[in-house]
Amino acid sequence: MKIGIVCYPTFGGSGVVATELGMALADKGHEVHFITYNQPVRLDFISHHLHFHQVLIEEYPLFQYQPYELALSSKMVEVVQTYELEVLHVHYAIPHAYAAFMAKQMLKEKGLNVKVVTTLHGTDITLVGSHPTYKTAVEFSINNSDVVTSVSNNLKETTNKLFNIKKDIQVIYNFIDTEKYDKAHQQKCKRIAIAKPEERILTHISNFRPVKRVEDVIRIFAGVRKEIPAKLLMIGEGPERAKAENLAQKLKISKDVLFLGNSDEVAKILCYSDLFLLPSQTESFGLAALEAMAAKTPVISTNTGGLPEVNINGITGYLSNLGDVDDMAKNAISILKDNAVLEQFKNNAKEHTKRFSLENILPVYEEIYKSCYQSK
Ligand code: GMT
Structure with a gap:
């Protein structure tokens, strides 16, 4: 055709x-x-x-x-x-x-x-x-x-x-082209370039518009960081980036928050991510969350719009009410603190992407x- x-x-x-x-x-x-x-x-x-x-x-x-x-x-x-x-x-x-x-x-x-x-x-x-x-x-x-x-x-x-x-x-x-993410996983993930072995890696990818609530991303990470050594990768560009950077400074966590700008190497970045954060005001679907899951990365998101159709509560990650950063941090910690739990969520996330x-x-x-x- x-x-x-x-x-x-x-x-x-x-x-x-x-x-x-x-x-x-x-x-x-x-x-x-x-x-x-x-x-x-x-x-x-x-x-x-x-x-x-x-x-x-x-x-x-x-x-x-x-x-x-x-x-x-x-x-x-x-x-x-x-x-x-x-x-x-x-x-x-x-x-x-x-x-x-x-x-x-x-x-x-x-x-x-x-x-x-x-x-x-x-x-x-x-x-x-x-x-x-x-x-x-x-x-x-x-x-x-x-x-x-x-x-x-x-x-x-x-x-x-x-x-x-x-x-x-x-x-x-x-x-999602699941093969693309499998290939990225088969290559060696250069995790060590980003974080120390004992640190978890959390990722957010978006256009940094107000609807993405990137300040919530920083707040969730701050909550996680209190309990678990971790790094946050912020991928993308947009109008709210400066606010997010300022907040990271104010909360004294900026050395652990890396703003990497736009990237067309999303699969490679997700390859070494442990958790994906998407606390959006709304998402009709949340393609970034699906891409994360295809790369074996569970998702912490809001329960708005079409997100519950993509991220399954308690299986591929967790969903919280809009703005409830404490709940999102609590859920993130529950996944990240235990290797076996994290591995289970990672596998569930990957499995769930098959239907997409x-x-x-x-x-x-x-x-x-x-x-x-x-x-x-
Ligand atoms: O997320 C954005 O703001 C970009 C926007 C777009 O049009 O590119 O994303 C929308 O379409 C995506 C692809 O269908 C969906 O995965 C996003 O959830 C949707 N964004 C919103 O609804 C905010």
């Missing part, structure tokens, strides 16, 4: 899922065309079935805001026409689903019928999409997509609560594309 994928090309979960999906489809022989403003960070060009089309924006002094949707929809039309694509799969509703709708209308005028699949990822619904500034357009673009999917049951329910949705939303969980494997989820997307082809 010939599929166009539109996403944010950044480290964010939606871009990662879209890129991994495109690469896996190309590996299976489908022709995949990424349409984005930059080359997606996880995209490698090892397959000749992968194409990347850059959306370029013309700067013009009149514009306070550059009209990205116009450039994107024009690019979609061009790529669909040139490569005879049958499906456009857009990840993150804003503005991708809206731009895809416009592209579809323009293509109709040229006698072409492209199907639009929209995958909702979370903040496009919960934080941004439901804001009055965007709500009407987001609702319209969801209702006018040919197929709508969401990454968790919780996100589906939330979307139906916040919008007047006339379409059925199909839940397709995010997936690429092999299980990829065919579901392929079925959707097939149904789009057949209904043309």
Whole structure:
């Protein structure tokens, strides 16, 4: 099949899922065309079935805001026409689903019928999409997509609560290429470069936006550190990083907190992690938690959004109420203080990721594309 994928090309979960999906489809022989403003960070060009089309924006002094949707929809039309694509799969509703709708209308005028699949990822619904500034357009673009999917049951329910949705939303969980994490484990983990042998390693990976509550990460670690020698790895960049660094200094633990910035070597970093911290205000799914589990790392998280669908309380880690850093520290200590308990949680976490494997989820997307082809 010939599929166009539109996403944010950044480290964010939606871009990662879209890129991994495109690469896996190309590996299976489908022709995949990424349409984005930059080359997606996880995209490698090892397959000749992968194409990347850059959306370029013309700067013009009149514009306070550059009209990205116009450039994107024009690019979609061009790529669909040139490569005879049958499906456009857009990840993150804003503005991708809206731009895809416009592209579809323009293509109709040229006698072409492209199907639009929209995958909702979370903040496009919960934080941004439901804001009055965007709500009407987001609702319209969801209702006018040919197929709508969401990454968790919780996100589906939330979307139906916040919008007047006339379409059925199909839940397709995010997936993980488990082999990639197995490979990272088979190579020698350079744990000693990070921590002393007696220290546990805790990790947090995110875009350091307010929704991730990175100060809670520091507070949880401070609680753990009182009882167990440990290091905390903070991976990512974002607006809350300075606050987290200041708090670590204030709590006098900064020598044990390492801010490592963005990384596309997540599997290698997780390879030597003992515990993953994700105390988010909300997560539609929590891909970072799934990646951690695939690398045998149990998860301490909040019980918000779709997190309970990914992190199983008492099995793959623990879930606590939002902001309850004492409970999260207590749970973290209960896992970390005993080698046997830690090993059990690590194995459980790894085992649980099987249901989110690429092999299980990829065919579901392929079925959707097939149904789009057949209904043309
Ligand atoms: O986590 C973020 O803020 C990035 C955001 C994105 O769109 O890239 O992540 C959302 O989509 C991910 C992939 O489906 C989910 O795993 C994240 O839970 C979701 N983030 C939120 O709901 C806050």
